[in-house]
Amino acid sequence: MATLQKIRNRGVFIGIIIGGALLAFIAGDALKSGGSLLTNSRNEMAEIAGESVNIRDFQNRFNHNLEVTKLMSGQNSIPADQMDKIREQVWQQMVQEIVMNREYDELGISLTSQELFDMVQGKNIDPTIRQLFTGENGQFDKDNVVKTLKQLIAAPDGTPQKAYWLNIEESLIAQRTLTKYNALIAKGLYIPTAYAKNMAANGSKKVNFDYVVKSYNSISDSTVNVTAEEIKAYYNDHKELFKQSESRKIDYVLFNIEPSTDDFKYTEKWIADMKADFTAEENVAQFLELNSDTKFNSYYFAEGENSNKALDAFMFSGKKGDVFGPYDEKDAYKLAKISDIKMMADSVKARHILIRPVQGDFKAAEAKADSLKLLLDKGADFAELAKTNSDDQGSAVNGGDLGWFTQGRMVPAFNDAAFSSKKNEVKIVKTQFGAHLIQVVGLSKAVKKVQVAILDRKVEASQKTFQAAYSAARKFAGENQDRASFFKAISEQNLTHRVANLKKDTKLIPGLESSRELIRVAYNTDNMETILLNNDNSAVFEFGDKFVVAILSNIKEEGYASVTDVQATVEREVRKNKKAEMIIASMSKNAKGAQSLLSVAQKENLEVKNAADVTFQSFQIPGAGIEPNVIANASNIEKGMLSAPIKGNQGVYMILVNDVKEDALTQDAIDVFKSRMNQNYQYRTNYQSMQVLRENADIVDKRYKFY
CATH class of the missing domain: 3.10.50.40 (Chitinase A; domain 3)
Known part of the structure; x- marks a missing residue:
């Protein structure tokens, strides 16, 4: 069973393969049946392409992946952040399984048992299998594959190595099926030679040009009037620019649980009272285990290495058993005892x-x-x-x-x-x-080093302090339950007021420990007139050393932002367009009969600048910024011809091309450019086709109700 153990020992590698698979076939009929489990809308976690996903089906899939992860890692428990990653991985697998299986069925794409055999022990071994069964001599051992498969077939269900292998096979099937789908799409892509030739020509052409630019900021905003009708018209004409994702905003007030003066005095007295016992104790490691907030550190310090200079001086002037302190450091009171002195290597x-x-x-x-x-x-x-x-x-x-x-x-x-x-x-x-x-x-070389035992007690809020903070939060919540009084009280009492913008999948509000509960509450109500209540029907949320009282302040649905929400942005764009019209009219007038760009510059009180080696593919104009419209005009205008005014991002431009340099356009150069374009489109298509399918699936994600 050596190879079986090898499979298990490569759990991390296999986990990456499994996690990277876009599809999985674990759920079976659970997601397809639409049975009685889906009848209760309260258990509906999502809707994907019209198909309802029940929370219990999702949880079963999650539990399965969780157990596989435990088996591969040898861990009995999985950290919370890793569990979140597994949960997200399961979600992505389910979405893509439902979305892609429909496509596969419609297109007749599948993977036969013969193909799987070929990938595992045939002529076209999959790289995953090849890596697993390559020996120390660097040679792939097909006989070992066959031997291992026979052992796995004979192994009882639930054997860890058997579970790993089944996951590997599912991943291989998923990846190969997706590869077939992507290959089918790739066959439908084509770059016309004429298009490639034109793009290659543009890429090989470099232009040097002079330009003047009149900034939109040269016209005061106060001189350009923008009407409500113009704002509405621009919004309707450019509505696609104002798509927004869902979000919610909460306002909240903090009541910090901070140690009081009495708490500091209590901790200082406690550490002082422990000095005699600490001095007399010989087993300092055990003493710290029972009494200290920090365990014994066996580290030996060289002189000058301890950041506490007073303690460092004590360590290298005292003898074993001497005690330093009490002293305060980092919100804690401490005693330090020299536990050992020895000559040892650095x-x-x-x-x-x-x-x-x-x-x-x-x-x-x-x-x-x-x-x-x-x-x-x-x-x-x-x-x-x-x-x-x-x-x-x-x-x-x-x-x-x-x-x-x-x-x-x-x-x-x-x-x-x-x-x-x-x-x-x-x-x-x-x-x-x-x-x-x-x-x-x-x-x-050996030098003198000192080991020091630190007895410390952190200053923490007492129950009395905790209760005082909670009482303040509860009093505030009880007296200010509606929106108007909530904000009025914050201002009058000079309380700490915070704002958080949330998404459904936001895991943590910065500064609030384990605050997912508040996010879920904010998403499970549409009431913006009264303060939020937690699962215990209380308005006071507790997060670490803070109590929080919050109110939902804004709801943005996925779709298009309203005219009101984007009015400032629209007004700015409309005003910029009006300024552009004014500048274009002025430049056009001053350019009539002009023999040079300098003549226009003098009349407009502008400076003539130069841009060198600009191509059609250039990202920006040196000294001017990102101006794609100007670059496109510069790449196509005739040498020596003064351009018409060009509307740009920062202002209106006029340009004059001074020099054009073009590399010889050979067929080899065109072919290379065409190949590069094909590769770029292939790469983008694999990603974008999946994005389009997901968008068309009209996914309704309700995970926020459960996690």
Whole structure:
């Protein structure tokens, strides 16, 4: 079963493959049946292409992926942020499965069992399978594939390696089916030779030109009147510019739970009362474990290394057992005791062999480490054992060599073992990564170092302080439940007023710990006249060391912003257009009969500037900024001809092309340009086709109701 274990050990790699797959076939009929589970609209989590998705179906899929992740990582619990990523991955899989399966059915795209066989053990091995079954000699072992598959078929359901393999197959099917779909679309794309030739010609042409620009800011806004009718007309003509995504805004007030003067005095007295016991205690590590907010740190400081200069001076003038303090530092009161003084190296050079636990079995890892140590004691070569046995592949290729490192660079247990070892001594140490065999092969010059034990107690708000903050928040909420009184009280009481703009999928409001609940509440109501209530029907939300009272202030639906919402933007654009008309009229008048650009510049009181080596593909004009309309005109106007006024982003331009340089346009150059354009379109199409399908699916996402 060595290969099965290899599959398991590559859990991270497989996880990337699974996570990157656009499709999955795990859900089966659960998403397609439209059965009785979908009849209750309260359990509807989404609607995709007219198909209802039930929260229970989603949760089943999520639970499945969660268990696979646990199996691959060997972890019993998954951090909250990783669970959010898995949940998002499941959502994307479900959306694309529903959307794409319709396309596949309509187009007749599928993957046969023969094709899957070919990808796994046939003539066209998939890169994923090839990488999994490539041996240390760099050769792909097809016989091992067959052997492994027979073992997996015989293995009981629920075997971790069997679950991994099924996920790999599902990912292979998904990726290959999508590849077929993208290839079908790609066959429908074509770049006409004439178009490629024209674009290549534009790309090979460089122009130098003089220009003048009259800024829109040269005309005062107060002199240009904009009517309501003009604003409405512009809005209707350019409505697509004002598409908006959904969002909500809340206003909220903070009541901070901050330690009082009494809380500081209490903590200071507590640490002072502990001094006698701390001084007398010999087992300082155990004492700190029972009494300190911070555990014992075994680090040995060199002189001048501790950032607290007074403590540093005490450490290197005192003797073992001496106690410094009490002193305050970073909202905590502390005592420091010299726990050890020794001469030791500043840095060491070491090598190691790492044995990772399989499914959390640290005993088995330590047993293997013990057996390897016996081989070393009998004269085995450390480097060779590292190359063939270490799970730290980064150092294994170099015989386990970690190079030189200073204190604190490694995890504590590893650090302590390395810096307490004699040269060439081999030790076994257990860390969160597994069992390590460590051998120190080099030591720097020994210097005096001091280990100090820190007993600390952070100053925290007492129950009395906590209750005072809560009472203030509850009083404010009780007396100011409607919109008018809410904002009036904030102003009169000079309270901390904050605003948050939210999306349905916003996970956290900055400054508010674990604040997803407030976001969900804001999305589960349309009431903007009274303050928000939490799940306990209370107006006071608690987030870490803060109480919050909030009100929903604005709702923006997905679609088009209203004229009112974008009035300032529209008015600015209408005014700019009017200014452009005024400047164009003035420039056109002054350009009549003009023999040069300088003549126009003098009449308009402008400066003639120059732009060099501008092509049709240029992003901007040096000294002028992003002006695509001006660049397009410069690339097509005849040399020596004074242009008409050109409306730009910053103002109105007139240009005169002085020089045109064109590279020879060969057929090879055209072919290269055409190939580059084809590649660009292919890349964009794979992404954009999926975006179009998603947009046409009219996805209604209601996840915010549940998470």
